[in-house]
Amino acid sequence: MHEILIEEKILARNDEIAAENRLALSSRGIYSVNLVSSPGAGKTSLIESMTQHLKDLAVSFAVVEGDLEGDFDAKRVESRGVPALQITTGRACHLDAHQICHSLPWVYGHEGLELLIIENVGNMVCPAEYDLGEDAMITIMSTAEGDDKPLKYPAIFSASELLVINKTDLAPYTDFDIKKARENALKVNPYLKIFETSCRTGDGIKEFAGYLAALTKSKMK
């Protein structure tokens, strides 16, 4: 019996497919984001709220929805006139690069698409390890949760480029301290760009949509 050196990333296969996805999307000038949060933080609501702003900014976008069951989210988004594809993961708690790879022919079917929003399964743990090939990961946390969330789920905050603190309209009724939440998030990931939004009042949505549009336009050839 002897030791055989392997030295390989466990998720190497996922990472390879993710790299192919990233290259394929980039070559078509499509900017992509991976939206993650705990269930109910407002991923679908944020997409709905941004829709008009993105249309005003002439950003052509589509959504891939990941859920364990059903096509509720895809229907919500489609009712706003946004193309949406539902992926049901069955029992899997996250999307992986392979599933996104299979959705790409549908994505390319939309002429002139500039932005792909992938809404991951509501889960703050598992999606952290699975690169989908996106340009940026966006974590959403809401003021109905704890402001210590970044310290409790560091992997996802560490993997993200952007953070949206949603449901700011509820903050006066909860113990959530937005300042503390920002500090905690920056402790875990000093490079996070943080936005505050309320999908109910519309506060901050225009700014966030504008930022996303700018990222999208800067990607285009």
Place this chain on the structure above:
Amino acid sequence: MHEMSITRSMLEIARREMEVNGIHALRKLKVRIGELTAVEPDTLKFCFDVAIKGTPFQGAVLEIEEVPLGGRCRVCGGEVRITAFDNRCPKCGSTDIERVSGHELDIISMEGD
């Protein structure tokens, strides 16, 4: 709980390496798990033990090397063990710390007959 799909990915790599190296029975698989990954070592061990039952991997042991979250101070160059996300260099007090370890999710090696 994604430790089962992590386990599946580990065993896929192990199966490939066993074929390449002509190994029939896997004895040990060594992996490296960083502190800042979303993988719980105990859960991974449990999943591994469940997944290998009744397979050619049966009887193999999973050895996990846990890697703490570590950084290097960009100012004085000192190594920093980051605890409780305190990004401060204990030597010079700088907060300009480059994260250098804690994100690992690797297969190191295997042993078999």
